[in-house]
Amino acid sequence: MKSIVLLTLLLSGCAGGMHGAPSMHAPAAPMVQTPIHAPPAAPRHNPLAPSVEIIAEYEHTGSGKLKVSLRAVTVGLEPPLHFHWMLGNGKQWDGPQPWPQSYEPGRYDVWLSVTDAHGRVKRSSVVIDAESMGCAI
Secondary structure, eight states, X not given: OHHHHHHHHHHHTOSTTOTTSXXXXXXXXXXXXXXXXXXXXXXXXXXXXXXXXXXXXXEEOTTSOEEEEEEEEEESOOSSOEEEEEOSSSOEEXXXXXXXXXXXXXXXXXXXXXXXXXXXXXXXXXXXXXXXXXXXX
């Protein structure tokens, strides 16, 4: 079997230093590419679809508490907007940006609900991880 493969390579001019040698067989017919049908793609996220996101910025304090500034970023929602925050530390806030919050060591779930002029409600959440002095999503 090895000798047949080697003979084929020699005849085609592809072995050793024969790269420019003429081939002894007829030119090959052009290849026809058949498209491969992939499974349907997952629906793409529409970047302009109504959404809300929480931005959390934290600051280490010398007291062992974590100070966190939160703000909401909305896309595609029609004003006026109503923001309602559950801050995870027993406090609530209405508005796009609550006052900076202090968190003792522990994990806290922060929830945000935004309602627009058409009654559409979008929600987002973030976990404040005051054990490692940072945020986890």
